[in-house]
Amino acid sequence: MRRKTTSIKVLSLSLALTTILAGCGSNSSSNNNESPSSVQSKKQTEISIFTINYSAETPQADNVIELEMEKRTDTKLDITFQPANSFDDKFKVTLSSGQLPDVMLTKWIWDSAVLKAIEQGAFWDLTPFIKDYPNLASVYADAIENTKVNGKVYGIPRPRPLVGGQGFPMLREDWLKNLNLEIPQTMDELYNVLKAFTEEDPDQNGKKDTMGYIGNVAENWMDKLTFVEDVFHGHNDSFKYVDGKIIWRDLEPAEKDALLWMKKTYDEGILAPDFAIIKNSQMSDFLKQGKVGMLPYAMDASQIGDMLTTLRATTPEAGLVHVPTLESPATGQPFYPKEGGFFGNYLISKKVPEAKLRAILEFFDYGATEEGMELASYGLADQHFSVVEGLKTTTEEHKKSGLGNYNNIWTLVDEHARIQPKNGFPVEYYERDKEVIKTRIELGYYNNMNGVTSETENKYMPEWGKKVQDMKIRVIMGKESIEAWDKFVDTMKNNPDVQKMLEEKLASYQALGRD
Numbered sequence: 001m002r003r004k005t006t007s008i009k010v011l012s013l014s015l016a017l018t019t020i021l022a023g024c025g026s027n028s029s030s031n032n033n034e035s036p037s038s039v040q041s042k043k044q045t046e047i048s049i050f051t052i053n054y055s056a057e058t059p060q061a062d063n064v065i066e067l068e069m070e071k072r073t074d075t076k077l078d079i080t081f082q083p084a085n086s087f088d089d090k091f092k093v094t095l096s097s098g099q100l101p102d103v104m105l106t107k108w109i110w111d112s113a114v115l116k117a118i119e120q121g122a123f124w125d126l127t128p129f130i131k132d133y134p135n136l137a138s139v140y141a142d143a144i145e146n147t148k149v150n151g152k153v154y155g156i157p158r159p160r161p162l163v164g165g166q167g168f169p170m171l172r173e174d175w176l177k178n179l180n181l182e183i184p185q186t187m188d189e190l191y192n193v194l195k196a197f198t199e200e201d202p203d204q205n206g207k208k209d210t211m212g213y214i215g216n217v218a219e220n221w222m223d224k225l226t227f228v229e230d231v232f233h234g235h236n237d238s239f240k241y242v243d244g245k246i247i248w249r250d251l252e253p254a255e256k257d258a259l260l261w262m263k264k265t266y267d268e269g270i271l272a273p274d275f276a277i278i279k280n281s282q283m284s285d286f287l288k289q290g291k292v293g294m295l296p297y298a299m300d301a302s303q304i305g306d307m308l309t310t311l312r313a314t315t316p317e318a319g320l321v322h323v324p325t326l327e328s329p330a331t332g333q334p335f336y337p338k339e340g341g342f343f344g345n346y347l348i349s350k351k352v353p354e355a356k357l358r359a360i361l362e363f364f365d366y367g368a369t370e371e372g373m374e375l376a377s378y379g380l381a382d383q384h385f386s387v388v389e390g391l392k393t394t395t396e397e398h399k400k401s402g403l404g405n406y407n408n409i410w411t412l413v414d415e416h417a418r419i420q421p422k423n424g425f426p427v428e429y430y431e432r433d434k435e436v437i438k439t440r441i442e443l444g445y446y447n448n449m450n451g452v453t454s455e456t457e458n459k460y461m462p463e464w465g466k467k468v469q470d471m472k473i474r475v476i477m478g479k480e481s482i483e484a485w486d487k488f489v490d491t492m493k494n495n496p497d498v499q500k501m502l503e504e505k506l507a508s509y510q511a512l513g514r515d
Helices: 013-023 036-041 065-072 084-097 110-118 134-139 141-146 175-179 188-201 223-233 252-266 280-288 299-314 353-369 370-377 398-402 405-408 427-443 454-475 482-493 494-512
Strands: 045-053 073-081 103-106 156-157 168-172 210-212 239-242 245-247 293-297 320-322 344-346 385-388 391-394
Touching: 036 065, 036 188, 045 353, 065 134, 065 353, 065 370, 065 405, 073 084, 073 175, 084 110, 084 405, 134 141, 134 353, 141 156, 168 175, 168 188, 175 188, 175 385, 188 252, 188 293, 223 293, 223 320, 239 494, 245 494, 252 454, 252 482, 280 293, 280 299, 299 320, 320 427, 344 353, 353 370, 370 391, 370 405, 370 427, 398 405, 454 482, 454 494, 482 494
Parallel strands: 045 073, 045 103, 210 293
Antiparallel strands: 103 344, 156 344, 168 293, 168 320, 239 245, 385 391
């Protein structure tokens, strides 16, 4: 949806200082004979931006937050807020049209169409410039490093927390207390806890009506059960660079161990028997209904608050607690699948001249300050948010008006963003979960395979992925033996196209300069 905005014509501090310094030592005559370039420098920079809208409402033009953004950065903004459900299609159309806005969001900078556009020179290489913008360079440091294309910076990241977004075990804290159990630290300990949740009446209702955990699977991956594979392998992602080669973890010995662990829980009724047909959207229902004691879940305060509110309606003492890390059998070290710290990048059109490019970077650099992030995420103090017990809470007007979408442009960089108390999430959980985040940041591992490509993978992986996934499910459910899995793996390893894929991915990985 296209919407124009107007702005308040106020000079930024930086331009004001430039004007003052330029006047030092000059007489009034010289000041009255300004060059065209100096007059131009006082004009607001007009910036067109294509971004995403996750809300039901689109921010109205000339709203006070956007006007304040313009005022603080001496810009005039023309923002296209594209609804999330049509964003991908509109992005592709805009990209292929060649009529690019000054700045456009891509949710995946390694999309083949984006990479082609970069190769054709459609977007600025920001590598030489980033160092001149200290807030971007420091606050976005991890995301910038993890979103490089061929070793160069082509997009300003839209940052996200490094941990907390992955599905990892979340347990019924009250069930642990009822059974006098500790938070597990290994997969064996997790199994023992889940077995107790299944067999030892953790809800103390005198009935055998609980299960250890629920998971679900997708067509080409294990979805909420992926955490089991991650822990056993000691890394996330299906591929990894190891000792001068790329491995496909589905064909590694640790995958067999992960399947055997899941099969054991399935055979013993610890894993919900209908996991293979459960939809992702149904997962939390099992926990809300008191049927399971563990759910692989992200650290999402809003949704966890909703689950807890439902649970406490019938079980006031109900509680939920995250398992910080689990020891990986592959490494013998505590493990958590760390994230890249980003969800998309803002690309700057090469049609933009360098002077305007620098103004755009200044705009985003201010957005990476505490003041900029607060404005975009919460709005104006006393008008859009209040501070209660040190935590900012936005008003209903702010939530309903779509004003939170400015956080997609100037993104709040806060490792605790996901656990801000809301929607029934207890305030006391905030301090507790900050320690979980601290541990995960310290001990978590991020496997950066972004941008590693293979034409052979593109051609065959849809078919291979379905075959591998089907075989995994059949092994877990006992429809195929573990010996059949071994034979299947041998066949895949000896497939010349699989070997070619791994060679291509190695060449791509090395071209990115990561080995």
